[in-house]
């Protein structure tokens with residue numbers, strides 16, 4: 140449905156007949172780490188991400204995977220190893 144809160148006029152999956160069903164009832168503004176990203180929207184109500192409703196969450200566990208202003212290697216998180224498989228590989 141069409142947003143009637145922050146991003147008025149844009150189609151949004153969180154907008155339902157009773158209003159915005161996103162956590163807090165509206166989108167959250169960008170965070171400092173978003174500065175420079177091409178997904179930032181300057182709206183009369185503030186600066187918001189056109190891709191994600193809560194940018195702070197995207198940066199909580201590492202770099203945002205939608206960010207356009209950082210290098211790809213910065214986006215990759217360290218590969219998590221399965222300790223069981225790692226120990227089996229060590230035996231061979």
Ligand code: SF4
Pocket residue numbers: 169170172173176177178179187188189190191193194195197203204205206207
């Ligand atoms: S795509 Fe990621 S880095 Fe860019 S504005 Fe949105 S949350 Fe911030």
